[in-house]
Amino acid sequence: MIIGHKRQWNFLKSAIEGNHLPQAFLFEGEENLGKKKVAFEFIKTIFCENIEEAPCQNCQSCLLIEKNNHPDFIFIAPQKREIKIDQIRELQNKLSLRPTLSKTKAIVINDAHCLNIQAQNCFLKTLEEPKSQTIFILISSLPNILLGTIQSRCESLKFYPLAKEDIEQITASQEILHYSLGKPGKAISFLKNQNSFNDFQNSLKIAKEFLTKDLLSKFLFIKEFFPKDKEDSKNEESSLLLESMIWHLRKALWIRVEGDVNKNALLKTKKAIELTEEAKMLLQTTNVSPRLLLENLILNF
Numbered sequence: 001m002i003i004g005h006k007r008q009w010n011f012l013k014s015a016i017e018g019n020h021l022p023q024a025f026l027f028e029g030e031e032n033l034g035k036k037k038v039a040f041e042f043i044k045t046i047f048c049e050n051i052e053e054a055p056c057q058n059c060q061s062c063l064l065i066e067k068n069n070h071p072d073f074i075f076i077a078p079q080k081r082e083i084k085i086d087q088i089r090e091l092q093n094k095l096s097l098r099p100t101l102s103k104t105k106a107i108v109i110n111d112a113h114c115l116n117i118q119a120q121n122c123f124l125k126t127l128e129e130p131k132s133q134t135i136f137i138l139i140s141s142l143p144n145i146l147l148g149t150i151q152s153r154c155e156s157l158k159f160y161p162l163a164k165e166d167i168e169q170i171t172a173s174q175e176i177l178h179y180s181l182g183k184p185g186k187a188i189s190f191l192k193n194q195n196s197f198n199d200f201q202n203s204l205k206i207a208k209e210f211l212t213k214d215l216l217s218k219f220l221f222i223k224e225f226f227p228k229d230k231e232d233s234k235n236e237e238s239s240l241l242l243e244s245m246i247w248h249l250r251k252a253l254w255i256r257v258e259g260d261v262n263k264n265a266l267l268k269t270k271k272a273i274e275l276t277e278e279a280k281m282l283l284q285t286t287n288v289s290p291r292l293l294l295e296n297l298i299l300n301f
């Protein structure tokens with residue numbers, strides 16, 4: 001079952017029903033909104049053997065896709081923070097064969113912004129000359145990192161945080177509702193893992209303190225946050241800190257949008273979110289020093 005995203009789902013259903021599927025979609029939106037879930041349900045609907053009830057969740061195709069075991073469905077995700085050219089070459093080999101169970105092939109590339117530049121160029125050729133009837137879904141929270149030539153060959157579908165009522169279908173916990181900020185994936189992971197929920201709440205407190213400091217105090221904080229001998233071992237904590245900063249900034253943005261609109265403050269917060277998201281992405285996909293990254297970030301705020 002898909003929670004929320006009704007407009008996006010109706011759009012995808014009508015594309016199937018009207019038989020006007022584009023060759024490639026780009027599902028854009030923040031992490032943990034359920035984009036991958038929608039992609040899987042969409043492909044089930046295309047492949048489902050019970051057209052009237054698609055996706056029926058019970059036929060061979062639906063069950064195989066759910067287990068990511070369907071011979072005509074290829075799921076690609078980063079390996080060690082990167083999608084490499086070998087993964088795309090392997091995909092091209094698979095695409096040169098005929099579909100086995102279905103008439104089409106479906107490819108989902110999760111975190112497509114992790115395609116490195118060689119892999120992007122190689123993938124572009126696949127998009128330019130499809131070998132068989134194939135549908136691609138690229139999923140990304142940072143679509144602008146992709147080559148313009150890839151973006152322009154995809155039909156963009158944007159995803160947004162869900163309404164409170166939607167998240168209430170997952171949990172009645174007001175605390176989780178508050179902290180998940182409309183992200184079903186977050187609500188589910190908080191429910192499943194109390195420790196990660198506690199860690200996130202602690203990190204939010206630190207991030208709030210950090211954000212309210214002046215520049216000099218921020219630098220002193222960073223100095224303490226990274227003891228000399230442990231500078232490179234704080235990737236996870238730094239990533240959580242950045243995520244918590246984004247949480248506060250988004251919250252501030254909501255308050256600003258709903259309250260008195262001060263255009264400058266609004267733009268400043270939006271810019272700070274963009275910069276922090278970019279920093280988080282760099283931390284996740286490169287070997288950059290987390291300390292340098294944070295120092296650089298606060299200088300640009």
Ligand SMILES: [Zn+2]
Pocket residue numbers: 047048049050054055056057058059060061062063
């Ligand atoms: Zn089915």
